[in-house]
Amino acid sequence: MAQLDEWLATAQAAVDAAVAVLHDARPTEIRGKGNPRDLVTEWDLRAEDAIRQVLRARTPGITIVGEEGGAEAGGGGARWLVDPIDGTVNFAHGLPLWAVSIGLVDDAGPAVGVVAAPRLGWRYLAARGAGAWLVEHGERRRLAVSAVERLDQALLVTGFPYDRATSPDNNFAEWAHLQRRAGACRRLGAASLDLCLVASGALDGYWERKLKPWDVAAGVVVVAEAGGVVTTTTGDRFDVDGGEVVATNGIVHAALVAELAAVRAARGTHEPI
Helix, strand or coil: CHHHHHHHHHHHHHHHHHHHHHCCCCCCCEEECCCCCCEEEHHHHHHHHHHHHHHHHHCCCCEEEECCCEEECCCCCCEEEEEEEECHHHHHHCCCCCEEEEEEEECCEEEEEEEEEHHHCEEEEEECCCCEEEEECCEEEECCCCCCCCHHHCEEEECCCCCCCCCCCCCHHHHHHHHHHCCEEEECCCHHHHHHHHHHCCCCEEEEECCCHHHHHHHHHHHHHCCCEEECCCCCECCCCCCEEEEECCCCHHHHHHHHHHHHHHHHHCCCC
16 A cells, blocks of 8 residues: 555646646647547647656656657556546637546556546545545545436446547447437546546446547546446456446446447447437
8 A cells, every 4th residue: 555655646746747837728739639639739748748757756667658758668567647638629628627637557457546627626536445535625525436226317428539520430329329328428528537527426427439548547546446337348347458448336337338238239230229
């Protein structure tokens, strides 16, 4: 636990550095990263640089992998996975639903996560075996997932891939299907916040595919430590590098996985969903 406490403190310090850079930031240099829907701004780069400086100084032997700067070699089996602005499209448009997300994965899987939404005053943090917490306006409270028991009463959230205009694997069929089966579905535009809102009980479930490790590394720790369940979209063991996730309160998990399977089956047989 001492090692996890140290890593959690380091992640918080790195988030502090990024939040300081992003204070009152307004992007002026916005461009697509090979896809016009996948945006990057000058502030993504500045925030990631600030994060890397802290992580290098405090954990020099650990590999750092960032969305903007790629991998920076370290030693051992642990990795920092960094998204300096998760929800860059929201950030670029002035929508406050974006976050700084820093997770650490070791040989046993996701171990530490900190997700901060500076414009909303939220900071989520968790370490394996130590619970999940929200710090909001200086007050700290322990997180717990919801107690919703039925999928038709559940509030779900998802996202859509950047190649949705050209790829048939675009989550549209799953979205339409679950809009009919679930209580309601939302799309917020920041995977780390989607996960943390499941952990807080505000949302009951989340699914998505075509994700990157830095999208989910921090948030899945928060969900698990809040009592939730995290798997692949087929219900198998979660892999941070696998590109997909289902995270729920645990109670509706099997039902959500089953509905996603029904969509896959219908697509394969060309039957209406």
